[in-house]
Amino acid sequence: MVDEGATIRNVFDTDADVHTRLENIRQSIDNIDAAVIHMLAERFKFTQHVGYLKAQFGLPPADPDREARQIARLRALAEESHLDPAFAEKFLNFIIAEVIHHHERIAEVTGSSE
Numbered sequence: 001m002v003d004e005g006a007t008i009r010n011v012f013d014t015d016a017d018v019h020t021r022l023e024n025i026r027q028s029i030d031n032i033d034a035a036v037i038h039m040l041a042e043r044f045k046f047t048q049h050v051g052y053l054k055a056q057f058g059l060p061p062a063d064p065d066r067e068a069r070q071i072a073r074l075r076a077l078a079e080e081s082h083l084d085p086a087f088a089e090k091f092l093n094f095i096i097a098e099v100i101h102h103h104e105r106i107a108e109v110t111g112s113s114e
């Protein structure tokens with residue numbers, strides 16, 4: 001990836017150059033977005049397995065201790081990677097809320113009491 005932050009504007013750039021550079025950077029953004037979607041799809045496949053296991057053994061849909069450990073771990077990883085840890089926490093909480101919702105639905109349809 002080119003260091004696009006190094007020069008804000010090269011005076012010799014034509015509009016066509018700028019357009020090409022923008023397109024190149026956007027291709028990488030598109031690749032990353034695709035990877036994020038694929039990884040989220042895989043994560044939800046695994047969390048669905050957890051949901052069925054919990055429903056089968058009458059375990060509650062949410063596990064706050066596990067969530068706290070995950071959040072602490074991801075906040076540390078975010079800090080190391082120069083990503084805002086508050087954003088990482090918000091993002092994980094958003095995903096976890098959806099997972100818990102899925103687990104509640106699984107418990108309902110499989111007739112688990114929890």
Ligand SMILES: C=C(O[C@@H]1C=C(C(=O)O)C=C[C@H]1O)C(=O)O
Nearest residue numbers: 047050061062063066067096099
């Ligand atoms: C996937 C699980 O269920 C819930 C969802 C979690 C997650 O998405 O990381 C973590 C804890 C649980 O509240 C689990 O218990 O492992």
